[in-house]
Amino acid sequence: MTESEPVERIAMDFTDAGDGRERAIALLLLSMADDEFVIGFSDSEWTGIGPILEEDVAISSLAQDELGHAQALYRLFAEVVADGRDADAVAYDRPAEGYLHARLLDHGRGDWAATIARRYLYETADAARLAALAETSFEPLRDLVAKIRREERYHLMHVEAWLDRLAEAGGEPRRRLMVALEAMGPDAGTVLALLPGEPALLRHGILAEPFAAVESTWRARVDGTFGRLGLAALPATRDPGTARTRHSHAFRALHHEFTMVRGSEAAATW
Amino acid sequence: MGEAAGAVEAEPVDEAAGVLEPWEVFRQEKDGDPMRHGGSVMAPDATLAVHYAREMYGRRQESVHLWVVRRADIHDLADPDLLQPPLDRSFKKPGGYVMREKLAAAREASGQQKPRANKGDR
Numbered sequence: 001m002t003e004s005e006p007v008e009r010i011a012m013d014f015t016d017a018g019d020g021r022e023r024a025i026a027l028l029l030l031s032m033a034d035d036e037f038v039i040g041f042s043d044s045e046w047t048g049i050g051p052i053l054e055e056d057v058a059i060s061s062l063a064q065d066e067l068g069h070a071q072a073l074y075r076l077f078a079e080v081v082a083d084g085r086d087a088d089a090v091a092y093d094r095p096a097e098g099y100l101h102a103r104l105l106d107h108g109r110g111d112w113a114a115t116i117a118r119r120y121l122y123e124t125a126d127a128a129r130l131a132a133l134a135e136t137s138f139e140p141l142r143d144l145v146a147k148i149r150r151e152e153r154y155h156l157m158h159v160e161a162w163l164d165r166l167a168e169a170g171g172e173p174r175r176r177l178m179v180a181l182e183a184m185g186p187d188a189g190t191v192l193a194l195l196p197g198e199p200a201l202l203r204h205g206i207l208a209e210p211f212a213a214v215e216s217t218w219r220a221r222v223d224g225t226f227g228r229l230g231l232a233a234l235p236a237t238r239d240p241g242t243a244r245t246r247h248s249h250a251f252r253a254l255h256h257e258f259t260m261v262r263g264s265e266a267a268a269t270w
Numbered sequence: 271m272g273e274a275a276g277a278v279e280a281e282p283v284d285e286a287a288g289v290l291e292p293w294e295v296f297r298q299e300k301d302g303d304p305m306r307h308g309g310s311v312m313a314p315d316a317t318l319a320v321h322y323a324r325e326m327y328g329r330r331q332e333s334v335h336l337w338v339v340r341r342a343d344i345h346d347l348a349d350p351d352l353l354q355p356p357l358d359r360s361f362k363k364p365g366g367y368v369m370r371e372k373l374a375a376a377r378e379a380s381g382q383q384k385p386r387a388n389k390g391d392r
Contacts, residue, residue: 052312053312054311054312054322054325055322057325058321061325061329158321161317161318161321165318
């Protein structure tokens, strides 16, 4: 359990008020928001350089959707924590090591096959997580999850269409997809790794079932798809204890980029 | 890392797959409206064509219904001999012959003036 301490420390950093329930909710919201924010920002790098004009518009729009979800989750987090920070401050004013996104998203956008591999692994895991939150007892989150799931349905359709095409095309597209999946596979399960607040989330009816059960549901889905496409099964999660900490150099570079404008004039009103 | 791709099947990329072609998008703005042509998208197949149509013609909630049709599947007719025949076929129109020119010619021949419309009491 010592491996989990950094997450707990970050969790404690943002609130010393409230009971275990509030802390656990805050940690859950921040991890989800950071996931959406990082993949949204990272995928937005395709704007202007998409493989064809139509796909350029599509991936940019998907990336904007993710940023929109992140914004809503950061707002909810800011309400729960109520420490005077607004959604923008939470999104942009933390050091790189203060972000709680899953290690899967530390893999950069890479080539188109890597982007599709990352999106597929993340979106399917996120869908399983959202399903486990659909009936959450925390009402503001339940409303938000219902809205997010309606948009994520299309995201899944989009990325599954691309995964099938890359896998079934053979040759270079399939080769690149396999290289990306091999690199990301051990980190795929980090999206659904245990959060320190899980017992409180389950006790208070925030989360329907343990993350381990959510992960099994998700793996069954991915195994089915990969089996159909003749792709190697996903390996077990590497270092689950640091699933959301100790981020990569690639993320530090990304963090430098997305904080650059806001950091250029700390006192500015945008 | 590159050797990880050793399991790649040797079969070449399907030449037919991935070829972009135009798809026409029709959209309904609100329930009860007719479908109107919105524009077109380029896509390699129907699934992606529908995705792209959704992005181009639906993501701002400007449509409630889309039809996406492969342009090659549209039966085209733009032959002026068939659509704009040179002879007077106005008798085929619901209003029958256009009489204005014939009336004018008859009046000219008989020296009559065009009757003025009655404006109020005379």
